[in-house]
Amino acid sequence: MPARLILNADDFGLTPGINRAVEELYRAGALTSATLMANGPAFDDAVEIARRNPGLSVGCHIVLTDGVPVSYPTDIPTLLGPNEKTFRPSVLDFFYDAARGAIKEDDICREAQAQVLKLQRAGIDVTHLDTHKHTHLLPRVARPLLFVAERARIGAIRNPFEQSWSLKLGKTDPIRRLQVRLLQPLQKRFEALPQIASQTVRTTNGTLGISATGRLDQPTLNALIANMPDGTWELVTHPGYNDRDLDAVTTRLRATREIEQQALLRTFLKNSQNPAGPELINYAAVGPFARLRELGQFEPNTGHEAYL
Numbered sequence: 001m002p003a004r005l006i007l008n009a010d011d012f013g014l015t016p017g018i019n020r021a022v023e024e025l026y027r028a029g030a031l032t033s034a035t036l037m038a039n040g041p042a043f044d045d046a047v048e049i050a051r052r053n054p055g056l057s058v059g060c061h062i063v064l065t066d067g068v069p070v071s072y073p074t075d076i077p078t079l080l081g082p083n084e085k086t087f088r089p090s091v092l093d094f095f096y097d098a099a100r101g102a103i104k105e106d107d108i109c110r111e112a113q114a115q116v117l118k119l120q121r122a123g124i125d126v127t128h129l130d131t132h133k134h135t136h137l138l139p140r141v142a143r144p145l146l147f148v149a150e151r152a153r154i155g156a157i158r159n160p161f162e163q164s165w166s167l168k169l170g171k172t173d174p175i176r177r178l179q180v181r182l183l184q185p186l187q188k189r190f191e192a193l194p195q196i197a198s199q200t201v202r203t204t205n206g207t208l209g210i211s212a213t214g215r216l217d218q219p220t221l222n223a224l225i226a227n228m229p230d231g232t233w234e235l236v237t238h239p240g241y242n243d244r245d246l247d248a249v250t251t252r253l254r255a256t257r258e259i260e261q262q263a264l265l266r267t268f269l270k271n272s273q274n275p276a277g278p279e280l281i282n283y284a285a286v287g288p289f290a291r292l293r294e295l296g297q298f299e300p301n302t303g304h305e306a307y308l
Contacts, residue, residue: 003278005225006204006234006286007268008033008081008158010061010130013040013047014249017241021261023049025239026056030268032282035061035130038115039068041249048123057282058130060116060180062145066250070114076107089250091133098138109144116152120303128283130158130236134210137161139189146195153301155287155291157196158234159203161187162210169212169223177211202287205231213238214256215238218263225267228278232286239264 009022012034019042026030036046036058051060065087069076073085078097081088088094097103112129119126129136129149136142137160149157162180195201208224209216216237224235229253240246245256268280284293292298 003228003230004232004234004281005228005278005303006033006281006283007031007237007264008035008059008130008234008283009237009239010035010132011037011040011238011240011251012058012061013037013043013045013189014251015040015240015243015245016042016045017243017245018239018257019046019049021239021241021257022046022056025054025261025264026053027116028265028269029280030264031056031127031237031239032280033057033308034126035059035128036119037061037063037067037132038070038118039063042245043122050124055282057127057284058119058124059130059156059283060119060126060134061130061132062112062115063132064091064108064111064141065091065133067110067132070118071111071234076227078102078104078107078113079111085301091135093132093136094135098135098140101140103140105140105144108141109147112148113152116148116154119304120152120301122303125284125300126152126300127153128156128158128286129154131160134158135235137183137186137190139186139193142190142193146193146201149201150195152305153289154201155289156202156283157192158209158236159190159206161190161206162208163206164225165227166206166208167211169220173211173215181212200288204234204286207234207236209236214253216260216263218241218266221267225278232281233278237264261274 013036024089238253239261242254289298
């Protein structure tokens with residue numbers, strides 16, 4: 001299969017400035033998909049943008065750490081931090097507790113369902129799932145997410161593993177690169193999960209840009225594109241405007257969001273005129289419902305279905 005690339009923006013719905021960047025990039029042809037945070041402060045604004053840009057593939061950016069749950073806190077006690085109202089503020093604490101079984105898969109399933117249903121009830125055709133801070137690297141997180149995806153008629157999920165060839169490129173953080181390498185053995189367990197193995201819920205060959213998060217500039221982006229092998233890949237990005245709204249939320253990605261935005265514009269506006277570049281697709285073209293969507297015959301869930 002020739003190289004195909006999904007350009008996905010995470011954190012859609014976090015701030016109006018991020019939402020504005022997503023819309024501008026999509027209309028410029030430099031973005032194909034975005035994942036919407038159900039608990040994002042700018043959720044309603046993101047929904048309006050999605051509605052007026054129906055060609056933008058919108059997924060659910062499942063948040064299980066560092067944020068406010070959509071479910072009632074008493075319904076998901078093992079997902080909560082010390083204040084028993086919000087998620088754990090530390091992703092390392094989340095990974096540790098999930099790995100030792102202190103976080104119940106039923107709680108993950110319940111919260112993931114609540115976040116997906118919120119998008120679907122807002123009229124969003126949810127094309128794919130991914131997770132904030134890539135928490136579904138862990139099988140104990142991926143398993144309940146795939147359960148929800150299958151029952152919510154969501155045909156795709158991010159492959160949360162970066163390949164060795166892309167780890168070598170660009171200005172990646174050495175510590176982050178080491179973390180990505182240490183988690184790489186989990187990929188076989190991810191691929192063996194029933195929905196992935198049977199292609200009931202499909203994924204890509206891998207995700208680019210995970211190790212470059214916060215350092216994804218134009219030279220790094222150019223290097224990733226130039227070295228991309230055949231197959232279907234996702235580039236994970238975090239574009240946005242570094243404004244007062246961003247100052248008001250918890251995120252380590254601030255000035256880098258505008259750098260990524262400019263890199264996407266310069267790289268893909270140029271490459272869109274280059275027939276040798278990868279074919280740009282969105283997540284609506286991945287998964288068992290792709291053909292039905294292409295024919296205009298897919299009926300997404302409304303968010304009022306009961307499936308737990």
